[in-house]
Amino acid sequence: MIRRLAVPMALLAAAACAQPPVAPTDAKVGEARGQNVGLYNVVQSWETGYRFHSTGGNEAKYRSDVNYGNGIRLLAGRLSVNSRDGHGRLLDELVLAVQGLGNDPYQAATLRMAKNRLYRYDLLWRESAYFNPAVPVSFGQHRMDTTRRMQDHDFVLFPQSKFRLFAGFSRSLQQGPALTTVNVFDSVRGDEFALFADVRRRQNEFRFGNEVSVLGVKLNWMQVWESYREETPAALTGPSLGNNAADRTRLNSLSRTQPYEGTTPSFRLNLFREKGERWALNGRFTYSAGRRSFQLDETATGIDRFNAAANRQIAAAGQGRRPVATGQLTLSLFPTSRITVTNHTAFHSARMEGDSRYREFNNGDLDINQADFRYLGIRTISNSAGAWFQLKPWAAVHGGYQYSNRLIRSTELITIEDFTGGVTSRQSNVLHAGQAGFRLRPAKPLTVAIDGEVGRQSRAFFPVSEKDYDTYSARLLWRQGPFSVSGTARSYNNSNMVSLFAHSAKGRQFAADGSWTPRDWFSLDGGYARLNSDTHTGIAYFLAAVMIRGEQSLYVSNLHSSHMGARFSIGQRVDLYAGFTLSRDTGGRGRQGSASAQAAFISVQAFPMDFDSPLARVSVKLHPKVRWNAGYQYYRYREDLLSAQNYRAHTGFTSVLWTF
Secondary structure, eight states: OOOOOOOHHHHHHHHHHTSOOSSSOOOOOSOTTOEEETTEEEEEEEEEEEEEEEEEEOHHHHHHHTOOOSEEEEEEEEEEEEESSSOOSSOSEEEEEEEEETTOSEEEEEEEEEETTTEEEEEEEEEEEEEEOOOGGGTTOSEEEEEEEEEEEEEEESTTSSEEEEEEEEEEEEEEEEEEEEEESOTTTSEEEEEEEEEEEEEEEEEEEEEEEETTEEEEEEEEEEEEEEOOOEEOSSOBOOSOTTSSOEEEEEEEEOOEEEEEEEEEEEEEEOOOSSEEEEEEEEEEEEEEEEEEEEEEEEEOTTSOEEEEEEEEEEEEEEEEEEEEEEEEEEEETTEEEEEEEEEEEEEEEEEEEEEEEETTSOEEEEEEEEEEEEEEEEEEEEEEEEEETTEEEEEEEEEEEEEEEEEEEEEETTEEEEEEEEEEEEEEEEEEEEEEEEETTEEEEEEEEEEEESSOSSTTSOSEEEEEEEEEEEEETTEEEEEEEEEEEEEEEOSSOEEEEEEEEEEEEEEEEEETTEEEEEEEEEEEEEEEEEEEEEETTEEEEEEEEEEEEEEEEEEEEEEEEETTTEEEEEEEEEEEEOOOOOOOOOTTSOHHHHHTSBOOEEEEEEEEEEEEEEETTEEEEEEEEEEEEEESSOGGGOEEEEEEEEEEEEOO
16 A cells, blocks of 8 residues: 655654754764774774754753753764684674764664674664653643663574574663643542652563574564553642632642553564565464553542542552454565566454453542443454566556455443443444556656555544545656756545544645765755645534534645755865755645634644754864864744744754774
8 A cells, every 4th residue: 555645744854854963974084994903803983072052942842852962972983893704703793883972862872793603693772862841831731851761682593594593682761750730629620730750661572583494485483572561650749729829729739659561472473485486475473462450549638629628539450451463475476577466465353351440539428439341353354466567678567456354343341339331332344445556767867657546445443544545646766977856746635424523634745856966076965845735624522511513623734845965075185064954834724613613723723833954064184094073053943833832053063083
């Protein structure tokens, strides 16, 4: 199935990634061959420097987007040790690479150790400083300032053999302070109080597997054990009047513990039959049996809106199970060198079932005991067939058909005191989709591709799901000498008419990129992208205790993104780079709603914003093994909806890159 259009922010991120970051530098220094030390050849380079920044406007939003600070950094480093004859004593290869060490918001390190034909060990370590600012509309009471550390260890025994053993371990740890709010004593007319939370999340994974190759067939299996635990206690730091000091509700104390944990053992099996003269086969099967359990214990004391003493205790607990099984089998046939026929069959089954118990005590006179049991099962079977025909060396066509059948079953069983009631639902839908396209190469430097897909579902699961959709794309690539130009156009339409709501989505995407490298010492590249999208979705809401129906939520986006960069080299001693990224969402003309529509709805029908980031970098060769680098990057962010989110920032660095 053709990939759907990305959301506007994804395109914004892609445009930002089109130009390299200002640091570390990509300039090279020293001899590429390295130095011989005994039985090994050693190549290493290190870039150490100082980052600086200054901000104006909303620094919290800057920290959420960029988050570079001041200080000394090991911007980048690489050490490579290789045995000269491929027969080292304990190892034949050692590669260490680091980036951003010393308090950059995004730090990483990789390590590889290998002994030919015996073992290979890979380590990947990352640390990310995650800052989620509280927007002004929430009084600054919903924010998170955490650090997430991730590590992956993989060990392979007999890496070049047809019989290989795998073992691995992964760990993810997130810790830090956060703020949240709670509404107490009356969920509708109470007051909001800020709580301090201590975020602690931990996930571990152990894995073991094997791969065997026999007669061109590879069998790969992996057994995985995963565990997860989250402990985020929250508490009131002191007696509080709440966000609305004019009401009577007061909160004297509140403490909450809510541990959440579980395990997910899983098994993966892959079968590959490498491409032969006439056919190829690959299959995959996975099964996981996730289990989760939670507990919540909360105690709150204070005064309610009737000026009466309130003492509330809440206890809740539950557990859930989620077994998931998937299977895929793909068969490819090659009757001639110009024809390829494929058939893909897939099966997916997911079940979610569990129960929870809720008990609330209020001043000893209210005891509500409620137990819920829920079951949701989704089974999907799909089959797709396609063919590729190479009509001429410069022309090819392809087409295909996809069929999918999905069955959804759910059960809700609710028990309150001595009353039990249950609701069972069942729904199925069928998808029919067809794809077609062609590739042309009318001239040696020119390639053109056109693709399209049309799909129809009998009953979409959600109001925003794809029901009657079509998508088309066209791509063009031209390369000749130092020039390279590419262009893309995509169109997407989806209409989903259901009993309660009507949903439609339209998207148009246009992009062009080009590069020019006339000399070894000069290159120029740039691009422009435009994404137009709008969605209409039916909504229902209460206004002054009256249900409002028959209205629509409209969102319009017109995102323009461009980037350009130029590289210069002067006398093989000085390297210069300058570039910029510009992004602008102009939104769209908002539509006036009915008399009952709120002005707040109209104000969020679009999200006009600007993001600009020019940069410049210079690298000077001081010695065959030493370079001096400096760079500057400017950030400007502006949005129309919440001007308090706007900021501008000046960032830069200076560093020394050397090898020895």
